[in-house]
Amino acid sequence: MANKNISMAVIRRLPKYYRYLGDLLRKDIQRISSKELSDIIGFTASQIRQDLNNFGGFGQQGYGYNIEDLHTEIGKILGLDKSYSAVLIGAGNLGQAIANYAGFRNAGFEIKALFDANPKVIGLKIREFEILDSDFIEEYIKENNIDIGILCVPKNGAQQLADRLVNAGVKGIWNFAPLDLNVSKDVIVENVNLTESLFTLSYLMKEDLL
C-alpha cells in the first residue's frame, strides 16, 4: 500500500486514537463502535470512520471495532514497531528532561548519546549517558548509523547544528529550538515549539477574559 497522501490533520489524530485505545485496552474492554469512541475522544463518529478507512477497513458492520486489533494496527501505522536510534544535542535542562523521558522506548526510539558544547558539562553523567563533546557529533552519527537528531539547543546555532546532523546522515530531527529549520526535503523535522504554545495560551487567556 503506497502513501495515499494522508493529510496532516489525520496524521495528528492518529496518536490520540492510539492513546485512547490503549486506555480502553487497559480497562479490559474488547470492542467499541465509532459512536462510543466519539463520545470519549471527542471527534465525530463519521470522522473516526473516515480517518480509519484511510488505512483499511478495520471494523465490522453491526459489531464495531476490536480494540486490541485496532490498537495494534494504529501502532503499526505510526511505525511504533520500527526502531530508531537517536542522539540528543544540548544537554541542558530540557535536554536532560527529554533524555530521561520514558515515552521514548515505547515508541521504538533509543537515545544512544548526549552531546554538548559546554566544557563544564562534557563528561558529566546523565543516567546511563556520559555527555560527549559536540565536536564528535558527525563521527558518532556515521559510526553508529544514527537515524534521528534531537535538538535541545538555543535558537542561535541551531540551524548550524541541524546542517551538521543532516550532513552526517540523520533522516529526522525532533526540534525543540524555537525556529524553523531549513533542511533538505528528504529529512523530516518535527517541531516542539514551547514559545508558540505559550503565546497561544496567552492569546486564548486574553480572549477568554473579554
Add this chain to the structure above:
Amino acid sequence: MANKNISMAVIRRLPKYYRYLGDLLRKDIQRISSKELSDIIGFTASQIRQDLNNFGGFGQQGYGYNIEDLHTEIGKILGLDKSYSAVLIGAGNLGQAIANYAGFRNAGFEIKALFDANPKVIGLKIREFEILDSDFIEEYIKENNIDIGILCVPKNGAQQLADRLVNAGVKGIWNFAPLDLNVSKDVIVENVNLTESLFTLSYLMKEDLL
C-alpha cells in the same frame, strides 16, 4: 472590538508572524510587503493579508507593512503586554526545565512557585524557587491570585491536580501531561504532548522511507 471568532488555524500562525517580525526588526529592516514576508515565512501573501486583516488594516497600499508597528500590534493581539502569574506543579526534570525557561518572562508570564508531592524534593531550591509541598497548592493559588497552572506531572493524577487548580481559581492550564484534561469550559487548556509529537515523527519517518 469583540472576538470575531478567529479560527485556531489563524491563532496558531500568530506566534510565527511575531517571531519572524522580531527577527526582521533585529536586522534593522523597516518595512515588508506580504509578498516578501511570504518568501521568508512560507505562507502565501494572500493568506498573510487575510490573517492580518482579521485584526485590523495594519498595512498601507503601495508600501506594505511597517515591521516595528506590526510586531507591536501582533504582540498586543497575543496578549504579550498583559502579565500573568503561574505556579508549576511537578518539579521533575521537565518541570525544572520549564521553570528555568527564559521565554516565559518575555511572554509576560511569571512563575511564582514550584510544587511537588515527593518528600525527597520538597524544600530543594531550583534557582530562586524553593519547591513547596503540593498540599498547599490551593492555599497558595488563592492567596496569591494565581492565573495559570503549569502541569508537569505524569498522566496518573494529572486530572485530579487539574481539578484542584481549577477549583482554587486558575483560569488557564499549560498541560505537559499526556492526556486530555477535563475542565470547565471557562478554563483554557493548552497542551504540549511530547508523545503525540514523537509518534507523528515516527509516522513521518516511516512514510519517508517507503
Add this chain to the structure above:
DNA sequence: TAGATTGTTAATCGATTAACAATC
C-alpha cells in the same frame, strides 16, 4: 432474521488562494 454499525459516497462547511478595485 432483525438490529446495529460499518464503509463509502454525497453534501456541507470552512479555510486557502486568486483576483482586482481602492489607494497610498
Add this chain to the structure above:
DNA sequence: TAGATTGTTAATCGATTAACAATC
C-alpha cells in the same frame, strides 16, 4: 502621476459531516 501593494470579495480547494446501502 505611475507603480506598488493593500484590503476585500469571489473562486477554489480540502476537510468535515451527513446519509445510507452493504453487511455482519
